[in-house]
Amino acid sequence: MINQILLGLSTGAIYSLVAIGLVMMYKVSGVMNFAYGNMGMFVTYVIWWLSSSAGLNLYFSIAIGIIFAAIMGIAVERYGLRPIRHLSHASMLIVTFGILMILEGLAVEIWGTQYKAFPEIVTGTPFVIRGDFGIVVIRRQDILVFSILAIISLLLALFTKFTKFGIAVRAVSENEEVAGYMGINVGSVLAFSWAFGTAMAAIVGVISAPKVFVSPTMLTFYQIQGFTAAVLGGFETFTGAVLGGLLLGVLEKIVGNYISEGFKASFSLVIIVLVLIFFPNGLFGRRLRRRA
Numbered sequence: 001m002i003n004q005i006l007l008g009l010s011t012g013a014i015y016s017l018v019a020i021g022l023v024m025m026y027k028v029s030g031v032m033n034f035a036y037g038n039m040g041m042f043v044t045y046v047i048w049w050l051s052s053s054a055g056l057n058l059y060f061s062i063a064i065g066i067i068f069a070a071i072m073g074i075a076v077e078r079y080g081l082r083p084i085r086h087l088s089h090a091s092m093l094i095v096t097f098g099i100l101m102i103l104e105g106l107a108v109e110i111w112g113t114q115y116k117a118f119p120e121i122v123t124g125t126p127f128v129i130r131g132d133f134g135i136v137v138i139r140r141q142d143i144l145v146f147s148i149l150a151i152i153s154l155l156l157a158l159f160t161k162f163t164k165f166g167i168a169v170r171a172v173s174e175n176e177e178v179a180g181y182m183g184i185n186v187g188s189v190l191a192f193s194w195a196f197g198t199a200m201a202a203i204v205g206v207i208s209a210p211k212v213f214v215s216p217t218m219l220t221f222y223q224i225q226g227f228t229a230a231v232l233g234g235f236e237t238f239t240g241a242v243l244g245g246l247l248l249g250v251l252e253k254i255v256g257n258y259i260s261e262g263f264k265a266s267f268s269l270v271i272i273v274l275v276l277i278f279f280p281n282g283l284f285g286r287r288l289r290r291r292a
Helices: 002-029 036-052 058-084 089-111 140-162 164-174 176-181 186-212 220-233 238-258 264-278
Strands: 127-131 134-138
Touching (some): 002 036, 002 140, 002 186, 002 220, 002 238, 036 058, 036 089, 036 186, 036 220, 058 089, 058 186, 140 164, 140 186, 140 238, 176 186, 186 220, 220 238
Antiparallel strands (some): 127 134
16 A cells, blocks of 8 residues: 555656646636646657757756747747737637647647657666565655655745745736736746746656657646646645645545546546535635736
């Protein structure tokens, strides 16, 4: 059981990373980015191409890919969403759907539909712990994912609480109009939220690529699970996103092992429906505020 929980937490940590990116975009811009997974997918293809075809070092390729992801996020927000912000949220959602289809089409046109193998970020034998409780196996990949989640969560908490720009991000997420009256550059904050969110999508793509391979649909499942994690934890808090992802990963693993592996596919939809009915603000969320 301990091993199953650890595996669930490892998968849940990836869901948490997806949820953090989605929540950042939603909190600041008020838009649910349905192209999130495909943005991460496209950047992962770029990283794969740089490391395999262009011959660059893998870690250098990842660094370039994350920078490229941030620029892509800024471009989408600045030239795709900002010009129509005065219309409606529905119009911005349609734009994200359009970007979803454009990126998938570009990926297929450039790299085809064949699965591409992606190298492991960390390699080596897993750590084995023996005791009265039995044998616990901790994979190096699990340590990597937990470390990335812990570092990003800590830095994000410090950034939003103690830095001037981080406080500006919080202010815009609370009330965009009032933040503008206070002299905050709302446009810069909006651009940052999409740069950060898209960079998170790229990180998720790199972490998951060795397991799911690089393909046009590689992050579709993770986007759905990340959305579920954000709903479960509360779409207005980063803490809720992290806890929701970890909880979802453990629940999913338990359901798959002790109930039915086939039920895992629909489990997330059941979670979303139940949480929205009984806990509209999420298990760890707070009362939602209407954006100005």
